[in-house]
Each structure stands twice: as structure tokens, then as C-alpha cells.
Amino acid sequence: MSLNARFSLRRQLVTRLLWPVLVLVAVAGILAYSIGLHFANLAYDRWMYDSARALAHQVRWIDGSPKVTLPQAAIEMFEWDDIDRIYYAVTGAAGEPIYGFDGLPELPAALRSGMSPAYYDGMIDGRTVRIVVLRLPAPGGAEAVTVRVAETSAKRNILAKEILLEVLVYQALLAGAASLLIWAGIRSGLQPLAKLAEEIMARTPADLGPLLADVPQEVRPLVHSLNDLLTRLEATQAAQKRFIADASHQLRTPLSALQIQAERASRENDPDARAEALRRVNASITRITHVTHQLLTLARADPASEARQRFAPIDLARVAREVTTEWVPIALTRGVDLGYTGPETGAPVFGEAQMLKELLGNLIDNALQYNYDGGRVTVGVAAAPAAILFVEDDGPGIPPEAREKVFERFFRLPGSGGRGCGLGLAIVKEISQLHDAVVLAEPGDGGHGTRVKITFKSAPAQSFS
Numbered sequence: 001m002s003l004n005a006r007f008s009l010r011r012q013l014v015t016r017l018l019w020p021v022l023v024l025v026a027v028a029g030i031l032a033y034s035i036g037l038h039f040a041n042l043a044y045d046r047w048m049y050d051s052a053r054a055l056a057h058q059v060r061w062i063d064g065s066p067k068v069t070l071p072q073a074a075i076e077m078f079e080w081d082d083i084d085r086i087y088y089a090v091t092g093a094a095g096e097p098i099y100g101f102d103g104l105p106e107l108p109a110a111l112r113s114g115m116s117p118a119y120y121d122g123m124i125d126g127r128t129v130r131i132v133v134l135r136l137p138a139p140g141g142a143e144a145v146t147v148r149v150a151e152t153s154a155k156r157n158i159l160a161k162e163i164l165l166e167v168l169v170y171q172a173l174l175a176g177a178a179s180l181l182i183w184a185g186i187r188s189g190l191q192p193l194a195k196l197a198e199e200i201m202a203r204t205p206a207d208l209g210p211l212l213a214d215v216p217q218e219v220r221p222l223v224h225s226l227n228d229l230l231t232r233l234e235a236t237q238a239a240q241k242r243f244i245a246d247a248s249h250q251l252r253t254p255l256s257a258l259q260i261q262a263e264r265a266s267r268e269n270d271p272d273a274r275a276e277a278l279r280r281v282n283a284s285i286t287r288i289t290h291v292t293h294q295l296l297t298l299a300r301a302d303p304a305s306e307a308r309q310r311f312a313p314i315d316l317a318r319v320a321r322e323v324t325t326e327w328v329p330i331a332l333t334r335g336v337d338l339g340y341t342g343p344e345t346g347a348p349v350f351g352e353a354q355m356l357k358e359l360l361g362n363l364i365d366n367a368l369q370y371n372y373d374g375g376r377v378t379v380g381v382a383a384a385p386a387a388i389l390f391v392e393d394d395g396p397g398i399p400p401e402a403r404e405k406v407f408e409r410f411f412r413l414p415g416s417g418g419r420g421c422g423l424g425l426a427i428v429k430e431i432s433q434l435h436d437a438v439v440l441a442e443p444g445d446g447g448h449g450t451r452v453k454i455t456f457k458s459a460p461a462q463s464f465s
């Protein structure tokens, strides 16, 4: 899995929130500018309209024809403006000049009749002008008169620039504030993740307890999975530590003894004594091999191991018959009658065959080892209602107070001989637990001997399909 360094939740959130907000701010700015411009133009248009009306008042009808007479003071008042130039004109019905400036841009065809007042734009001397048109109906059916006032657009342009500047400043402030709020919001929103990361960073391999950071609901599944993993890691680590402790404890002494025995054998000159010393070396090696085997089996059967991943449907009856057959020759050497009772095949369980063989081997080994010579040992399987596996002997039995203790690691009944190291039943218990089965030591039939019984959970039918 490759980590994408560019993939950052914060960056993603910022990009996804900030850009739309900035676009919105920009759109709002454009709207504010055009609304401001519209109303400013409206105000100037009104002012021009008022001028045109004042001029219209001066139109007199003398002998049915229109005349305009304006005192110089009034003309100056009309034209007075320190920024813009103002032009005015009164024309007759056919457009013939009656009064005022003669060079106003021609009326557009659409405005020649109809609406009054009307406005249009044009050019005078290379400068844009805004023009208001006012039409005066003539009294007594005489010809109509058109009054027009034009104004260059310097003031309008200055105001447009001022509005634009104002809007830009406010939009910039707004965008800045929005970015700041978004950034701070995302930062504080992601704070719990940062805290979680800190807590994980602070962990050492020895500190595998659950994570306690208070995280938002959305992150809780992640923390749950992490805690699950930590729990399993902790169990694995504990199992490993226990194995190392057990192994060093169980192997160190026999290995030192073996070394001494081997040295002694090498120094021995007498052939008989040498043979005896070598026999001891051999016995030690056998014991060490056995302990090592038991320790490794126990480690493999640990619930924290990966054994469950190898589980498959297994025919318990077949496995039991196979293992029993393997042990018959050993039973014969001890004069023990080893037999099997149960179905030929069947008794399905979900598990691992090698482990179940190990389990059964340990039980048969015990039953042969701790039985009287010439005793009887029975391996049994029952399929219903749940699969059951048992090994029964008619030996001395296990005293009631020790029936639980025998499953502990390294526990042996006082006086138990043989090469045992006290791990067999611990292995049986671990393998049983791994298979969700329950193990029990009880007296055999008629209250004699020992029966160790393993009851499996009835396996769901689909596990075997």
C-alpha cells in the first residue's frame, strides 16, 4: 500500500469549502457592484430629468409655434457643472432646432415617438454622453416639441470606480474572514484526530492497552478496530513472553545436565561405564526433545496464534481411529489393551487435524503412561448431539482435588514417573479452547480410572458445505 503524501483531509476540506465560498463572495461582489451602479445611474438620470423639465417649462407657444426664451442667468444655471459638460436642445416635430445645442446625437428610431421621458447614450466630441428625452404635447393640436438634456459621463464613471473600490475592499475583507473561519473550523474539527495520532505516537511496544482518546462518532469504528488489534497484539506478546520464560526455565537445566553427562562420557575409559554414560546422554536428549516438542505445541495452540485461520471441516471419527491405530504398537509393549469405540466416520467438527491429533496423542500417552501394566484404554467418539471425544483408562485415576489442576502448565501429580514434563493436559486444554470445546477430567466407568472428555460445540451445517 502506498501512502499518497498529497492526500490530506484538511487540504481536501479546505479546498472543498473555501473555493465555493470564494466564488460565492465574488458573485455577491459583482451583484453588489451592478446594483450600486444601477441606483447611482438612476439618481443621475433623475437629476437630468429635472433639468429637462425645468427647460420644458420655458417653452412658450406664440402664434402656435414654440419659442424658448431664457435669461443668461438661467442658461448658466443649466450649464453649470464643474465636472461634466451639459448640453441642451429643444427641437420641433420634424427634428428642426428651436433652441440650444445643435450637435446632439440623433434620436434612435425607437425613441422618435412614444415614451416620455426616455434615455439613451451617445457621443459628442468623442466623449460618451447620457441623454434624456422629454416630449411636450402642443396645446390645440399644434406640433409637438422635444426637449433633450445631455451630460457627459465623467461623474458617473468616477462613481462607478468608487463603488467598485468600495465593493472590492468589502469583498476582500469578507473573503479573508470566511477563509479564516473555515480554516479555524476545520482545524478545531480535526483536533480529535490529531490527539488520537499523538496518543498512538506516544505508545511503546510494551504499552498496548486500549486507546482512550475521546473521538467523534465517525472515527469511533477506527478506534474500535485499532483497540481490537492492540488487544490481539497484547495477547500475542504475552504468549511469546510466556513461551520464552517457559522455554528458558524448562530447557536451561536439562541442557546443562546434558553437557556434563556428555563431557563425562567422553572422559570415561571403561567401555561399560562409557556405555552407561552414553545411555544417560540419550535419555537426556529424549527428554529435552520431548519438552521442546511440548513447548512448541503449546505455543502453536495459543489462542493468540494464527491457528484458527487454518481451520477446516474435519471428520473427528476418522482422525480418532487413525491416531488410535498409530498408538497400538506402543500400547502392546506395555501390555495395555487400546481400543476404539464410535462410528467409522462422521462426527464433523470445524478445526485443525494436526492439532486434534496432538491433543488425542497426549491423552492416549497419559492413559498408557499412568495406567497399570495390562490395563485397558478406550478412545471414543460420539457424533450427536454435539461431537464428543474421550479417552478412558482403568488406571489409578486422578484424585478429585487435582482434576482441575492437572490442566495447568507443569503440574504433575506427586510420584508421577516417566518422561513427562506436565504440559500434556495444558496442551489438551489450549487446543480444546481453540476449537471452542470444553474439556473435563472425570472418573471412568464404575468410578475407576480416568476419563478425559472433550465436548465440541455442535458445528453449524454450513461450515461443511
Ligand SMILES: Nc1ncnc2c1ncn2[C@@H]1O[C@H](COP(=O)(O)OP(=O)(O)OP(=O)(O)O)[C@@H](O)[C@H]1O
Binding pocket: 294, 362, 366, 367, 370, 371, 393, 395, 396, 397, 398, 406, 407, 411, 412, 413, 414, 416, 419, 420, 421, 422, 423, 424, 425, 426, 450
Ligand atoms: N490418565 C491419567 N491417569 C492418572 N493420572 C494422570 C492421567 N493423565 C494425567 N495424569 C496426571 O496429570 C499430570 C499432568 O499430565 P500432563 O499430561 O499434563 O503432563 P505429563 O504427562 O506429566 O507430561 P507431558 O504430557 O507433558 O509429557 C500427570 O503428571 C499425571 O500425574
Ligand SMILES: [Mg+2]
Binding pocket: 362, 365, 366, 420, 423, 424, 425
Ligand atoms: Mg502427559
